[in-house]
Ligand SMILES: Nc1ncnc2c1ncn2[C@@H]1O[C@H](COP(=O)(O)O)[C@@H](OP(=O)(O)O)[C@H]1O
C-alpha cells in the first residue's frame with residue numbers, strides 16, 4: 250500500500266540526486282559535454298539504485314540507465330558497469346515498481362547556464378485495473394524546485410533556496426519547508442503557449458499551431474506560441490507552474506521520461522494523456538511511450554480535436 254512516505258521518499262530521492270548533479274557540474278565543468286553527460290547520468294543512477302535498494306528492498310526498479318543497452322557507459326573515473334534494472338519478468342509481476350529517469354534533459358545539463366533539466370522518481374503500483382502511478386517527484390535542481398505528489402492525492406511545490414538546507418530532507422529544528430499546494434493554472438483566453446522539444450520539435454506541432462490559429466477551426470482561432478524547452482520533466486513542470494499552457498510531444502519517448510511528471514501533473518489537476526486521448530500506461534514490457542499531451546483540463550478537448558485534425562502529420 251502506498252502511504253505518505255512514498256511521496257516524501259520520491260521527493261527526497263529526486264532532490265538528493267539533483268544536488269549530486271549540481272556537484273557533478275561543479276566538479277567536471279562544461280569543457281567536455283560527453284564526459285559531463287555520462288557522469289551525470291551514471292552517478293545519479295547509481296545513487297537512486299542504491300537508495301531504493303536500501304529504503305525499499307523488494308520493490309522493482311526501471312531506470313533509463315539500468316537497461317542492458319547502456320551497460321558500456323562509464324562515469325568519469327568509473328570502473329564498473331551501471332547497476333542493472335530489475336529483470337523484466339520480475340518487474341512485470343512486481344506489485345511496486347519505481348520508474349526513474351536519473352537525468353532528464355541530459356543535453357541541457359551539459360550546457361552551462363541552462364536550468365531545464367530534471368530528476369524523475371515515480372512509483373507505480375499494481376491494482377485490479379492494470380496498475381497506476383501512485384507517487385512522483387520531479388526535481389529541477391538548477392531552478393531550486395521540486396514538484397511532488399502528496400498523500401491527499403494532490404501535488405505540492407517545494408522551493409529549495411540555494412545554499413540552504415533542503416526542506417524536503419532537512420531534519421527537526423532546521424528551516425521549515427517552503428512548500429505550497431500546486432494547481433495547474435488555466436490559460437488566458439485566446440492564447441496558448443505550447444512547450445516543445447528544443448532539439449527535436451515535432452513537425453506536427455507546427456501544423457497543430459496553424460490549425461488552432463484558423464478562425465474557422467473548432468478552437469475559433471487561438472494565438473499559439475511554441476516555446477522550446479529541454480527535458481520532458483522541465484516542460485511538464487513549466488505547464489504546472491504556469492510558464493506555458495501545454496506540452497505536446499510525439500515521435501518517441503520512454504516511460505521514465507514521463508512517469509514522474511505525469512504523476513505530479515495529475516495530482517496538480519492537469520490533463521495528462523496520449524495524444525489520442527488514451528490514458529498513459531506504465532510498467533509495460535516495452536517501455537516505449539512515444540507521445541504525450543499535458544495541459545489544463547479546459548484546453549484538453551480543443552487540443553485533442555486539433556491533434557486529430559492534423560493526425561496525418563503525426564510521426565509513426
Ligand atoms: N524522438 C524521441 N525518441 C526517444 N526519446 C526522445 C525523443 N524525443 C525526446 N526524447 C526523450 O525525452 C526527453 C526530453 O527530450 P526533449 O528535451 O528533446 O524534449 C529526453 O530524455 P533524456 O534527456 O533523459 O535522454 C529525450 O531523450
Ligand SMILES: [Mg+2]
Pocket residue numbers: 313350352353354505506
Ligand atoms: Mg529522459
